[in-house]
Amino acid sequence: MVENLKKYLKNNFSNGPKAKILIGIIMLAIILSVTLVNMRKTIIIKIDGKEETFVTYKRTVKDVLDIQGVTLNSKDKVQPALNSNVSEGDTISIKRAVSVELVVGEKNISLETAEDTIEDMLEVEKEELKEQGIEYTDGVDEISPALDTKIEDNLQINLVKVEVKSELAKEAINFDVVLEEDSNLESGLEETRQEGAAGEKEVVYEVVYKNGIEFSKTVKSSKVVAEPVNKIVAQGTRRTFASRDGQLLDYKSVLYCESTAYSGGGVTATGTVPVRDPNGISTIAVDPRVIPLGSLVYVEGYGKAVASDTGGAIKGNIIDVYVNSEEEAYSNWGRKYNVPVYILAYPGEW
Template identity: 40%
Template sequence: MVEKLKKYFSYGPKAIFVFVLIMLSVTVFIFNTRKTITVSIDNKKIEITTFRDTYRKALTANNIIVGPKDKASPSLDSKIKDKTKIVVKRAVDLTVKVDGKNLKVKSAERNVANMLKAEKIALKGLDRVYPSKNSEIKEGMKVAITRVESKVITEDKPISYSTVVNKDDGIEEGKKVVKQEGQDGKKSVSTRVIYENGKEVSRKIIKEIVTKKPTDKIVALGTLGVYRPSRGGDSIQYNKVLNMRATAYTSDYASTGKNPGDYDFGITATGTVARRSNSGYSSVAVDPRIIPLGTKLYIEGYGYAIAEDTGGAIKGNRIDLFFSSKSEVYNWGVRQVNVYILK
C-alpha cells in the first residue's frame, strides 16, 4: 500500500504539468477562435462575439437571417477576422412596370440600373426608364420602362400635278379649252416612325426622292369678247371694249374746213377717202393714243368702222363718226356708245 502511494505521488508533478498544458492550449484556442464583429443592418449596428469561421455561420448562430435578395459586404462566406464589420442591406419591395406587366420585385441594389441588371430586365437602345437609372432604390418605388422603337418606312406617294391657266384671245371669253392633260408624278418618301410600348407616337419625313415628275395640266382661258347685236346678225368678236363719247361729221366745210375742189377734200388722215358703208367699214376719227390708226371697230348704233382719221377736237376718250350727209350728222348728235376693238 505504501509502495503504491509513493508511486502515485511520484507522477503528481507530471500530471499537474500536463493538466496545466491542456488548459493553456484550450485557453489559447478559445482566445484565437473567439472573435468580436460588428453587424450593420440598414445602418443599425449590433456587436456580437462568435467562434464561427464565416459570417454566414456567425449570423445564423445569432438568429440574424439574411434573405436571398439581401446584400452583404463582405460576402457571407468570407472568413471572419476579429474586430471586423459586415454590412447587410435589406431588400425592399418595389414594382416594375414593363412589357404590359407589373412585376413585384425585392431588391437591395444601390440604384435602378443595378436592380434591372440583377432582375435580368434588359433595356434596348431607345428605351426610357422612370425614375432615371441612377435613382436610388427605395421601399415602395414604382419603376416604369417605356419600350421605344424606331422604324423607317419607305413608300411611294403621288405628286399632284398643277393646273396652269393661260389667257387666249383666240377663244371666246369665259370658255376653257384643255391644251394638255395633267399627270401625277411619283416620289419615294422615307418616314421615321416612333413607337412607345407598341403604339405610334410620332412620325417625321426624313427623305423624299422624286422618281417621276408631274406633268402640268394646261388650260387656255378665252379672253376674246363676243358681242351679239340686239337686232340679230352675226356675233362680233372683240379684244377690248371702250365706252366713248361719239360725235358725227361729214366732208363739208363745217366739219373739215374744206370745200369741194380744195386739196385733200374728203381725204382722211391715212390718205383714204372718207366713206360711210352700210355693208362694209365706215371711216371714223380717233385719238391715235387711245385707238391706233388702222384699227377695226364695231360701234353700237353705227356698225363696222375703221380708225382712219383724226381731228383737232378728237382727244382722249372720244370718237367722231363719218356720215354722208348733214342730216345724218344732226340725227346722230352726241352719244355715249360702246366701241368694240375687233380681233
Template identity: 30%
Template sequence: MTIKELFLQHTKFAKVLLCLTLVFIMSIVVGFSGNNKTIYIVADGQTKTIRTSDDNPQNIIKQAGVKFAASDKYTISTQNITTGTTITIHRNVPVKVQVDNNTKVIETNAADVKALVKKLGYNPLDYDTEPGVHAELRPNMLIKLEPLIAKITFRNMQEPFGTVYREDDSLEKGKTKVVQQGQEGTARLMVKEYYKGGTKVDEEILQKSVTAQPVPEVVAKGTYQEYQADSGYIPPYEYAMDVEATAYLPSDGSGSGYTATGMRAGRGVVAVDPNVIPYGTRLYIPGYGEAVAADTGGFSGRRIDLCMESYSEAIGWGRRDVRIYILK
C-alpha cells in the first residue's frame, strides 16, 4: 500500500470518527433541551420564569435564585412539575386575629383566611370570618372570627320519581300511554344549621335516610305501524315477476345483523334466491318500495323475504303474493 493510499484511508477514518462524535454530542444536547420545562415562580408579588429539567420544586426555586426561608412554604398549580407549572411561594406575614374580642398578632404562611383558621385549630364552618374565608392574607391584616351557633334539626323532603319508557307493539307508532303513575318518595334529613345574631347563615346535611322509595312512572311507546298502500307509481323497469313475499327482521337468522353479502340488514334489503334474482338487483315491491337483493334465505324459486324494522311491521306484512319489478 502506497503512502498516498495510507493517507487517504486515514483521512476517511478521521471523517467518520468526527461525524460519529458530532452525532453523539447533538443527541446529548437535543435530549437535554428536550427535557427542559418552562416553570413560573411567583414570590413577593413578582413572577419569574425559568427553564429546567429538574422535577423538585425546592431545587427549581433555588435555581431561579429566589429566596426561600425555612418558615416559607410553596404550592404548585399542577400535580406534577411540567411545562407551564406555577410555583407560588407563601412567606410568613404578621396578621391580627380577633376571637371573642381578644386580639393577638401572629406570623403565618397560610395562603388565605380559611387555611389560617384551620392552622389555628378552628373549624371554618363553626365561625363567621371577616374578611371571607377565601381572602388572601396580607401583612397586618385584621381577621375577625365570630362563633356561629349550631343547631341540629330534622326535616322531611320529597324524593322525585323517574320515568321508564317501554316499547309496546300494540300501540300505534308515535303514540305514548302512561301505564303506571309515578309516586314521589320521602327522605329524612339530619341538618346542622348555623346562626349568627339569630339569623341562619348556613347549613350542612349530616345524614339522609330514604324512608319511602319513589315509584317510577311507566310510559308505553307505540311501535305498531300498519302498512300503507303506496301511490301506485312504478319506476322504470326491465321486467316484472310474480313472487311470494314474506318478511323478516335484522335479528333473524344468525342474529349478526348482516346479510349474506356483508351489507347491514335493514329496511330496503331483500332476501332472494340468487339463481332467480342475482345479488345487487334493484327491485320495486308495491306496498314496500324500492329495495336491493342483498341477502338469501332458506328457500328457492320465486320467493322473496323483505327486511323490516320492527316485529309489528313484519306481522303487518305477513305472507302475500305480489308482482315485483326489476328496475333498470
C-alpha cells in the first residue's frame, strides 16, 4: 500500500522539497494509523463474576485496570498477572478478598482472603498465621466448618489445636485389709497382726489437649514396681458369759426361746436315755431346724444340756427341758419365756 502511494505521489507531484515533506507527513500518518489499529483491543473485565466489556489501547493488565479505575486490595486475586500483556478478546478476572474470622480458643483473628475454600485459605495464609502463633496441622487439629467449605464474607472458622502427649506418672497401689477370725480373741475385739504398706506402679498415659486444656486421659501401659503389703487384722469370735454358778463359758451364739419341761424317761430321738444332771449334762428337746441335734448348750436356770430329743409341739424357738418328775416339770419349771439358750458347741465340735 505504501509503495503504491509513493508511485502515485511521484507521478502526480514534482520532486521538489515541498513534495518530499508532504510525502513524509502522509507516510507518518499512515504508520500511526496502522499502529493504533494494532493496539486497539476489546477485552472483558470480570469482578466477582460480573462482566464488563471495554476497548483499550493499553498493553498490560495493570495498565488496563488503572485506565479503567479499578483499584486492588493486597489480597485480591487477579488473573492473568498484573504484568501480563493483554490481547484481543482476553478476560481479566478479579476476585475480591472478603473478611473472615478465625477463632482459636480465646483468640480471634481477622483475615482478608480471596481463596475459594477454608483449606486453600489456611495454606495461603500459613506464614501470616504462624507469625501470630497459630499453626494448623492437617489430620490432627479440628476445624469447623469443614475444610472444603466455600469462603464467604464474615465467615467464622473455629480451629481447635489438638496435641497428644505421652505422660509418665508414678502412682500408689492401695493395700487391702484382710480380716481373719480368731476364736481365741474375745468377740468385738480386733488385733492388727501385720501393718499394711502401699505399693507403687508406673503408668503411661496418652493425654489429649485441646487448645491447651486437657480433654482426655487414657492409660496406655502400667507396670508394678513395688507390690503392696496387705494389712492383716484379727477379729475375735470368742463369746464368753458367766453362768449362775460362776463358770466362764465360751459360746457360739445365743437364742432366746420359750421353754417347757417334760419327764418320764424313755428313749430320745437320737437313741439315748434322757437324763437330768444339775451338776453335769442334761437332756433337752429342740427343733433341729433351729438347734442341730447333738449340740451342746447352756440353758439359763437349767444348766448344760445336749440337744438330743425332739417333740411334736417343739417348733421354732422352743425347747423342752428334761426333769426327773412330773411335779418338777409343771410346778417348778412350768412355762418360761425369753430364756437365754447359749450354743456352746455344734455337733462334732465337742
